[in-house]
Amino acid sequence: MNGTFVYHHLKIAPVFYRDVVSGKKKFEIRVNDRNFLEGDHLILQEFENGKYTGNEIEVLITYIPNFQLLDDYVVMGIEPVEGPSKLPQEIEVSEYLEEAE
Structure with a gap:
């Protein structure tokens, strides 16, 4: 880890x-389109039926093995930085996209 x-x-x-929050799931497998690095943080935002539920958890990437996976996927070891949180309101996808523009 490089400090940033x-x-x-x-x-x-x-x-x-639910499995991340319970501690059962200690890894993420994702397309590595963001150049994930050990020490980075993931804000995992629960998404269901086309909208964010407002539930999220922050996790730290603690380990990335040094081997090639198919299709640029990456396996990341994770651990919670803090417990889950609930955003003040549910966010419709269309509202989220409008806010991002």
Whole structure:
């Protein structure tokens, strides 16, 4: 780890979100389109039926193995930085996209 890190905001399905929150799921497998690095933080935002639920958890990338996976996928070891949180309101995808523009 180099002392600097990035926050990556990612969607996560409810079944996987629950497993991260419970501590059962200690890894993420993703397309490495963001150049994930050990020490970066993931903000995993629960996403269901086309909208964000408002539930999110921040995790730290603790380990990335040094081997090539197919189609530029990456396996990341993760651990929670803090417990899950609930955003003040549910966000419709269309509203989120409008805010991003």
